[in-house]
Structure formats: C-alpha cells, structure tokens
Amino acid sequence: MRRLPPTEATGLWSGARHALPTAYGTTDLVVLGLGVMIGAGIFSLAGRQAATMAGPGVILSFMIAGITSLLVAFCIAELSSAMPASGSAYTFTYVIFGEVWAWIVGWALVMELLLATAVVARVWSLFAAQMLADLGVRAPEPLAGFIGQIEGFDLFTLLILVLLTGVVALGARVGLRALWIIVIAKLVAIGAVIIVGATHFDQDNLAAIPAPPAPVEAAYDTLHSPLLGIVLGQTTAFGWFGIFAAAATITFAYIGFDVVATAAEEAEDAPRSVPKGIIRGLVITTVLYIAVAIVVVGMTPYDKIDTDAPLASAFRQAGEGFMVHVINIGAVLGLTTVVLVLLVGLTRVVFSMARDGLFPRPLAKINRSYHSPTTATLVIGGLAILLAEFVPVLTLEPLVVIGTLFAFIMVAAGVIRMRRTMPDLPRGFRTPLSPYVPIASILASLWLMVNLQVVTWLYFLAWMAFGLLVYLVYGRRKSVLGGGSPPLALVDARGRHRR
Known part of the structure; x- marks a missing residue:
C-alpha cells in the first residue's frame, strides 16, 4: 500500500512534473469544462429520456444529476487545489489511499475517457452525416456506406479522431485556440435553440409526471434492467423510479x-484557478441543460417526442425548419470539443500513470518541440480509433457513467480522509460543510450507480478484475515507488530537458 507523498504529487521530487508548460487561465479552464460537458446530448438526451423513462420529470432528472455532480465538484476542487497534478483522481488517490487504489481509480479513468472518446467520435459521425443530408449534400456513392454508420468501419469517425489527435499532439496552446472558437460558436447555437423554442412553449406539456405503467411480464430482461429495479422488483419506466x-x-x-482537474499542471495559479474553472463550468452547463430540457418537453408532449431527433422534429412541427440546421451545426461543433477535451484529459492521466511507472515509461516522454506528451497522445488516439471502428461502442456508453461515478466516490472519500490525515496541507479551496457534502456525494453517486443496468455492472467488474491482473503482472514491479527506474524525461533547474 505504497503512498505518494504530497510533495512528490505536486512536483517537488522530479522535474518531469513541471515539464508541461503553463497554458490555461481561469477562463480557459471554464471553456475547457464547457467544451467537454456540452455536446450533442444537450439537443437529444432530454427528449429521449422524457419519451422513454421520465416524461416531463426529466427536468428533475437533470437537476438531480447536476446537484450530484456539483457535490462531487466541490470535492474535486479541494483535492485539485491541494494537489494540482495532471493525474486528477488517480493522483489524489495515490496520495491519500495508496498505490493499489490509485491504480484501480486510474484504470477506471482510462476506461471512462477512452470509451467516451470512441463513443462521442462515433456519434459525431452520425450527426455530421445527418447535417450533410439535411443540407442536401450527398456523399459519393462508393463512400456512402462508410459514413454515418452505427457500427463497423466509419470514415467520419476515423477523420475526427485523426484530426483531433493531431491537434492535441501539437500542444495545449494549439488546442486551446481551436477550443475557444468552437465553444463560442456552439453556445450561440444553444442560445438560439432556447430563445426560438421558448416562443413555442406550452406549459400544459409539463402538467404531471406520468405514473408507471402496469408491470408486464418479460417486458425487461434481468441483464438490461437497473440493478436497483431488480432489488426492489421495479423494472418499469416513469414515475419517481423513472426519474432517478x-x-x-x-x-x-x-x-x-x-x-x-487534469489540466492543473498547466494552469496559472492552479490552487485557485482550477476550483473556479470546475465549479463555474459545471454551473453554466447545468443551467443550459435544464433550459434546453424545459424547451424540448415544453414544445412537444412527452409521449409524442421523436426519440431519434427530439428537438429537430419539434421545431419542424412548430414550423421552424431552419432551426434543424442550427441544431445540426451546434451538435457537430459540440461533439468536436468533447472529443478534443477528452483526448487532452486521457493523455494527462496516462502521462501521469506512466510517469509513476504504472504504465510503460515512454508514454511519459515530453516532446521537445511541442512541449506535449506526444507519444502518449498518439498511442491513445490509435487505441480510440481501433475501439471506435471495431467495437459497437454505442452499446457500452453506460460503462462511461459507472467508471466516472466510481472515481467520484473515491474522490469524495479522499476529502474526508485527507481532512483527518493531512489537515495542514495547503489548500486553495475547501469543500463546504465537510464531511456532510462528501458523504452526500458518495451516497448520491452510489444511488446513481445502482440505477444502472446489471449488464453494465458485470462489464465494469470484469474490466476492473482485468486491471488488477495487469497491475500485479506489470505495475507493481515497475512502479517508481516500488524501486522502478525514474521517468525518461526530466527537466533540470533551468527548465532544460535531459534524459
């Protein structure tokens, strides 16, 4: 149960921990958060969940998810202000709980971010193909079967991953400039959706939360029913069960x-700027999602929502056909930034784990020209392409959620433990009402986890078991704290790279 000392986590023991150049201010971090949290889901998720699970209560669902995320955000903000390292929850766990738990959390983060990258890239292709179709642009006949595909080889998926992997490999500053431009454009599109949609709002569509239908035998199979539903014997949609x-x-x-938080090493005045970036970005995102949810269920009765294109069909029925193009463009732009930021975050987590010896050391090498972990970026981009092209990733989307919630629980528990074991560690932000807020975030995250399907739990446990095997075979012996060799790339006192 080796633990990483806090001084080592913040970079005092190895110059390699300062190898990533400063690139982000507070506003940049807010934009980074908006870039990854606001994607195509803002135009479709509310409609799908309203039609199939929660009815008008989907607005409450967004609030519940947002409050849960905010509770965890307070905890992440405190830990990142005390340990501004690129490993995020992985590094926090390494310091507070030890190497085994750090590996487990890091392994869960790798699954979360890599799978999310592949999922979003595939969805980007679907929206890009739909945007071209709505604009009347037809793909050449030989390519038509390889564009906008749910499964199998897809040219657009390959294109977006290759392009954005290259952008991330060129360094944080290049990606940040592109991120600013795209985020502003998609916020304009979202604003248009909210304003125009509000003119067609009908409050009668929000009248009541539909009651659960009478149970139907064999309506849901065990594997694809929520775990909590199996325990309670409730497997129907709608009602409060459907909302949760x-x-x-x-x-x-x-x-x-x-x-x-993975950008902490590259942030100016990280102990203060990172907490602000996390919390402000999440609050803005929550407000926007709830506003769009109100619009979509206010424009169309929940039982008449087109689950394939909720907002687009609603605007067509309202005679606002031009908004379809706004939605398509906003979705494509939103997904572009999501893939970009996910690649940045995953690169930093893998970089940190490799720097500690838990992954192969070449992944911790900093490119001298671009001041970026180029090797790690290219490897991650390649893995994301293979996953997106050859695995039906859209069916595995819930694994992203369960991996994230697991990391959230460890972070919240870390705040409670750190307050007891390291009370004097300097912090730029403190979680309010501790330990009550961390405890609430743990309970809320657990509640959301048990509402996931049984099959998701089985896949997650299998992934974690495989991860433990990898640690025992490789990470335990190669760890720097366990006597392994130091990272490849170091930086001397003058900031010059050396081997």
Missing part, C-alpha cells in the same frame, strides 16, 4: 468537469 433511472443516464452529460 433517467438521472443516472443523464450523468453522462455532465461527465467532464473532472477532466478540468
């Missing part, structure tokens, strides 16, 4: 605020 079940799925929309 939808909240668990909606948590996927908020995933990303924790990625902001």
